[in-house]
Amino acid sequence: MLRSVGQTRVTGSGEDSRAxxxxxxxxxxxxxxxxHPAEFPDRGxxxxxxxxxxxxxxxxDPEIRRMRRSLLLIAGAIGSVSALGPAxxxxxxxxxxxxxxxPQRGV
Known part of the structure; x- marks a missing residue:
């Protein structure tokens, strides 16, 4: 289950639940x-x-800005493949x- 707040640890693992x-x-x-059987241009x-x-x-140590960039690239690459939408x-x-x-400083 996804949690929306805080950094709780997964019981017994010592790992951040978000991770x-x-x-x-x-x-x-x-x-x-x-x-997924179909090949599409941006699969790679x-x-x-x-x-x-x-x-x-x-x-x-995931970096938020980089994670969001990756998410956007993934969404753009597979956005038209509706079968992958839920994942x-x-x-x-x-x-x-x-x-x-x-926010970035000095911008």
């Missing part, structure tokens, strides 16, 4: 993308950006758990 949600969402979309972009998200969560929504909600992008 666990993101890891699960990335894994789900990767599986569904791999199992989606796969690459899912790998970026997986690496960030594995490193334990993409779960990924978006998992990224949203990390909060808003902090």
């Amino acid at each position: 666990a949600e993101l890891r699960a969402a990335v894994s789900r979309l990767r599986r569904e993308l791999a199992g 972009i989606a796969e690459d950006e899912l790998a970026v998200l997986a690496a960030m969560v594995a490193a334990g 993409l929504l779960v990924l978006r909600k998992a990224v949203d758990l990390f909060g808003e992008v902090p």
